[in-house]
Amino acid sequence: MIELRPLQQFLAVAELLHFGRAAQALHMSQPPLTQAVRKLEAQLGVQLFERSSRSVRLTPAGTALQALATRLLAEAAALPQEVRAVARGLAGRLRLAFVSTVGFGGLPLWLRSFREACPQVSLALREATLDVQLRDFAAGNIDAGFVIHTPGDAPAGFERLSVGIEPLVLALPSSDRPPTDAQCRAAPLVIFPREVAPSLYDAILTHHGGAGQGVQIGQEAIQMQTIINLVSAAIGVAWVPASLQGLQRAGVSYRAMPGAPEVETSLIWRSDASPAVARFVEHVSRHA
Amino acid sequence: MIELRPLQQFLAVAELLHFGRAAQALHMSQPPLTQAVRKLEAQLGVQLFERSSRSVRLTPAGTALQALATRLLAEAAALPQEVRAVARGLAGRLRLAFVSTVGFGGLPLWLRSFREACPQVSLALREATLDVQLRDFAAGNIDAGFVIHTPGDAPAGFERLSVGIEPLVLALPSSDRPPTDAQCRAAPLVIFPREVAPSLYDAILTHHGGAGQGVQIGQEAIQMQTIINLVSAAIGVAWVPASLQGLQRAGVSYRAMPGAPEVETSLIWRSDASPAVARFVEHVSRHA
């Protein structure tokens, strides 16, 4: 294996074309430099310089090595910085999942400012429901995820940063005569499948149906946009986070309901996550 | 400066995640390997492994270094082969000039077979007259050149490989009544400027005009193609190498003239040329 030091020494001679001055530049004496270059030539089985006591010139092979070694040494010199950047979370990879609701909240802004702060971190985004995220964490496919859950019932086994608690509001089809609260509660419900987030699902049904009353499910859907579309088609009503009111849709109006359940949005990650994750968490905690 | 050996040792541990087995793979004992990795970590200022007596795992920085070091070592390992290839003339750069006539001779075939034989040699071609080539050699812009000259009068100060001697033939405008040889000799001459190749120019004029007779210059031109075009326009006659007869052109016929001067085509190069040049010379000498 050719080492880097001999290449560095060779480059000094190749540049100055003078063993004595090259040795000076390398802060060493001339004889060991001569030896090192000769040893390098022996290792390569190739003459690198045409020497006489009056002139030193590069052979074609020497010219080729000069180009190759310069590149190699530049890469080697950059390596520690890159590794340190990864260790400090300023470079690397961050695979981030998020539930669709946060896409309507602060996520776009946080991502934008994070990319500015850490441009060397490559971000891989993936919209996924809570259940899918949990599987992705288990499979090691994602590094962090924004999830939504009932307050105080965050997924277990994760580090967590809460980014806000908000009430659910009722999304209902627009109509000439606004229905009463009771009518709203009696309407069919548009909701995500229970397995996506059981505790949140149960909390909504409990509240919507009152104390154990039968609740009619109008349609199940996963994407927030789809749920709102179904409401606009008067298939039923839906409980959505208050921040969703930013999503205006013809034929849909929102109504805050007294005593409505609250939901919490959290960023979760494994405790053994990479420094890039820690950077991102810290970034979100400052901007949320 | 990070050296390559510690990186290699690190990679072994990173792959096997076991200091003892990695040491075995490296044909060394475990303690110095542990030391080397710790020293590397100290140099980088970064922890590369999470160690316990039961498990060794890569940190994110370690994962990053694994990728970087793998690439760096692969390049370092390839370096000797590349340098040796350049030294043997199997790789490198070859800047080749040629006078336009050889473009109609063997050059295309030689180039094609040379590219097959030495695909790693990057060929830079340049059509140039003898005088331009001599300046390019002096300026270090070309490595070898095909030139045409009177036999025994090759450019001085070069290594040389003759690739053939041939007579000049007369290119003349086609006509119903073929002119006599004497008429041909009396016709205006289409020829290159004298400074392009003085000795060849003088030889042509001496022969064409006979013993010091006045010779009329119809037009000067440099490119062979242009000279033939001028002949076809009946501006005059031209002496061209016999091999040029391969270039058929409406309105132009060729006539071998007894006692016509001969020209020699040679490949010339500096005696300190690169191995790639030597390869090329050797290739041409076998195929010419």
Place this chain on the structure above:
DNA sequence: TAAAAATACTCCATAGGTATTTTAT
């Protein structure tokens, strides 16, 4: 408690230094 990493020390290969000789202009 047992497997594996860390520590303590010893040794030697080799990078580097000094003094000198050889060589080519």
Place this chain on the structure above:
DNA sequence: ATAAAATACCTATGGAGTATTTTTA
């Protein structure tokens, strides 16, 4: 004649070995 590379020989740093201890699953 002289500048510069090569040679000869010496020194010492640090990479690698052996023996042992510490750690944790």
